[in-house]
Amino acid sequence: MMQAETAQKFEALEQLAAKLREGFTKAGFEPVAPAILQPADILLDCSGEALRARTYVFSDLDGHELCLRPDLTVPTARLYLERNPTVHDEARYCYNGPTFRYSPADGKNTRPREFRQMGLELYAMNDRLAAETEIFKLTIEGIEHAGLSDYKIKIGDLGLFTAFIDAIDMPTRWRARLKHHFWRPDTFHKLLRHLSGEDQTDTKDNNGWPTLDPKDLLGAMLIISNYMRDKKIPLIGTRSLEEVTQRLMDRQLDAAEKRLTQKKVQLIEDYLAIQGPPRAAMARIIDLTDKADINIARAFKRFEKRLDLFKEQGIDLKNMEFSAEFGRSFEYYTGFVFQIEAPNFDEIGPVAGGGRYDSLLKKLGAMEKVRAVGCAIHTERLLTVVEGEME
């Protein structure tokens, strides 16, 4: 792996970044430089404790938890929020700088803990497909301009997945749970098995209280509060009696629902297994939805229109592959996702990736959802590949 440990390598990386930046600024993206040190609190709230496993988190002398930024998407989004508190203004930013990730020392597979990232972020643009196409196209042009000619692109669409789950008949709560766990394949699979009744870990609640009337929250709260009093269980902590009761009611409803049929489970698994050239994948999706008699027309049309737009913009669909499952490893993405790989350099990981992340800014404190699309280019990897290709 190319690391900027010598002046020569550093120069080469800077030159590459300058080349990329030239194209990006010409396209109207303002170069920004967010802080390297970030408050850990915000990142942990946003990404969860899993972040700790790959991020350098530490306390300063005032006891504040800080971290070295593990990517630039969140720091740049914070910068946008600072400058545009009302989040109505469209903005285009590009950046280039070091990011830091912990990777356990593991012989030759060790990834560098400090690497440089160059990226683009586009906020609050109403026309979603246009925004996605703009970012996607600029990324491809950028890496081509940098000298990469042999690459393949993986694309996915979390909007399609969401539409798919929405179209299958099941309780709304179950849909929410399935969507929530999309990013964790193991848990997702366990949940599917659970909803289908295949694992019988908790069959029926055998509680010490009478059946709760799903339409009478107050009555249910009274029942539960009496039960607690009889059992001498004090209500402690921050969760209220209402919250506990509400969930007991939901659980009771869940237990009474018909289990998810094997057919539906299979349908979801079949969808997630779809992989291949975009047009062929689309045919497969139509085939699946037709057979199951479900309707995902809106999301499907959007996907189709996006591909048409790509073509219109001169993006070659030939070396592109769709994967229904793709996007599972990055929790903040919410729609279109993409990744660019150099086939002869598999072991170093993708050279660029990006996508739509419409829920991040709200999590960071924006008053409302803000549409956002971005990409990040791993310039060290890109340079390694470009120099490798020349040899």
Next chain:
Amino acid sequence: MSDKALTLAVPSKGRLMDKTLEMFAKLGMTIKKTGHERGYHGKVVEHEEIDVAFLSASEIAHDLRSGRIHLGVTGEDLVRETIADHQKRVTFIKPLGFGHADVIVAVPKSWLDVDTVADLEEVAAQFQKNHGRRLRLATKYVNLTGRFFARNGFFGYRIVGSLGATEGAPANASAELIVDITSTGETLVANHLKILKDGVILKSQANLVASRTANWSSAANDVHAKIEQRILG
């Protein structure tokens, strides 16, 4: 640490120290402090080639990782918490049958709707909606907690550091749930907490542990073999 062949670390206080010294004594290894009573150095009367260090159980885990000591008696919980890649750094020679403690996940008893880890993730989603933040989890076992929940599909929490009595955190509203050690469960009951059905992260006890990163000279290996032979019987 010393010019002796091998350094053995034993807990420096409490029942864990008493039990450890008792066990070694039974094996014919009388451990005595050298110098003054409150010092941290000792020797094995019958084996001059062994240097004994009296350290806190968590220091022993740290020093096993760095290789400052060859052998140590400490809790399995501390080894697994302190040493992320413990398979590479240390070898568990033998569980010693004392110092039992379970690392567990506990929630308020009043959470009648929560029995398992899977419930936690749903509660977290509800909690986030109602309170605008993640569930807070108080623990000293940041690493064990992170690994356990990553394996078991619970992500909607934030760890808050715990210096004092972790089990009091839910009642005084500084955290919603805890990961802590318990031996009898009495403190949990006193604090109106219950252990989740699938919430035992680790059943821990004191172990004799060897550092793989220590300087294993042939003399050190000889002593190690002798101790291991005795302890494994």
